[in-house]
Amino acid sequence: MNAPIRDWAEVREIRRAADETWWVELDSPAIAGRARPGQFVMVGLGVEQVAAPFLPRPFSVGLAGPDRTVGLLLREFGAGTRRLARLRDGDRVLLLGPLGQAFSVSSDRPVVCIAGGVGLAPFLFLAAEQRKLGRQVRLLYGERTADRVFSSELIEELTGVAPIIYTEDGSAGHQGLVLAGIRPEEEPALLACGPTPMLQAVARLAIEHGLPLQVSVEEHMGCGIGTCQGCVVRSASGEWIKSCTEGPVFDARELSWPT
Numbered sequence: 001m002n003a004p005i006r007d008w009a010e011v012r013e014i015r016r017a018a019d020e021t022w023w024v025e026l027d028s029p030a031i032a033g034r035a036r037p038g039q040f041v042m043v044g045l046g047v048e049q050v051a052a053p054f055l056p057r058p059f060s061v062g063l064a065g066p067d068r069t070v071g072l073l074l075r076e077f078g079a080g081t082r083r084l085a086r087l088r089d090g091d092r093v094l095l096l097g098p099l100g101q102a103f104s105v106s107s108d109r110p111v112v113c114i115a116g117g118v119g120l121a122p123f124l125f126l127a128a129e130q131r132k133l134g135r136q137v138r139l140l141y142g143e144r145t146a147d148r149v150f151s152s153e154l155i156e157e158l159t160g161v162a163p164i165i166y167t168e169d170g171s172a173g174h175q176g177l178v179l180a181g182i183r184p185e186e187e188p189a190l191l192a193c194g195p196t197p198m199l200q201a202v203a204r205l206a207i208e209h210g211l212p213l214q215v216s217v218e219e220h221m222g223c224g225i226g227t228c229q230g231c232v233v234r235s236a237s238g239e240w241i242k243s244c245t246e247g248p249v250f251d252a253r254e255l256s257w258p259t
């Protein structure tokens, strides 16, 4: 496997895409040239830019643009992401990547992506790549409320795919959980990324209907490169495995799911 690239990347553009949610484009030809959908980068700030240095944070590669930029979907959760959201054009961040395992997509069947919250990010990249190859993509995307929904115009601009949106309160798109959009009798295979309860529900449904499923997990990560053990998940055989190196994308059958 290739060693990850460390790159001081300049912010080309940062635009608001929803409440406390941003689309960030970074100039990083080396990482953009190698990244595959499902992989992630660790994003850090130089010590000169912050009062107290913080550990780098993991973000899915949201796009590796034809202009060799890396696109990130950035949602504010805590101190680190709030600080990153204050970046401006021309600022620089330290990227390490691409890291982790990518989704594996077969060419002979349509792709069905199930995204919850920031779990949308890897599917922007995947959908854009698949559309370039002329393949069909069904993108189901759930959020709690309309103000959290990443701009559907921007999703279409980036990917060429119109998302099917679900919100829990019905304030945008269909009312209900994104799971409601899955058609188990018709879907050939599923890809999912989002919070653990969503992944557990999709895994139960896939097992019940015998559907192939790949999941991308969102565990907390300290290092992103396999040294801190902060990101472990339980395998189907009961062992702890590192999601930063063996994942974040797994065949759902490799993991242990509560029944």
Ligand SMILES: Cc1cc2nc3c(=O)[nH]c(=O)nc-3n(C[C@H](O)[C@H](O)[C@H](O)COP(=O)(O)OP(=O)(O)OC[C@H]3O[C@@H](n4cnc5c(N)ncnc54)[C@H](O)[C@@H]3O)c2cc1C
Pocket: 040, 057, 058, 059, 060, 061, 062, 072, 073, 074, 075, 076, 077, 078, 079, 080, 081, 082, 118, 121, 122, 217, 218, 219, 220, 221, 248
């Ligand atoms: C592989 C991977 C890909 C990711 N991709 C994206 C992405 O594309 N866009 C995006 O906006 N975010 C993404 N995330 C999540 C992002 O890394 C976290 O939101 C970020 O690290 C939080 O840092 P912070 O300093 O803002 O918050 P912290 O101060 O570290 O935490 C704030 C709060 O959020 C909780 N929290 C932090 N990280 C997580 C997590 N991973 N899961 C559940 N709760 C958490 C903490 O427990 C705390 O309550 C990804 C995470 C992983 C592991």
Ligand code: FES
Pocket: 220, 221, 222, 223, 224, 225, 226, 227, 228, 229, 230, 231, 232, 242, 243, 244, 245
């Ligand atoms: S994040 Fe450090 S071992 Fe996975």
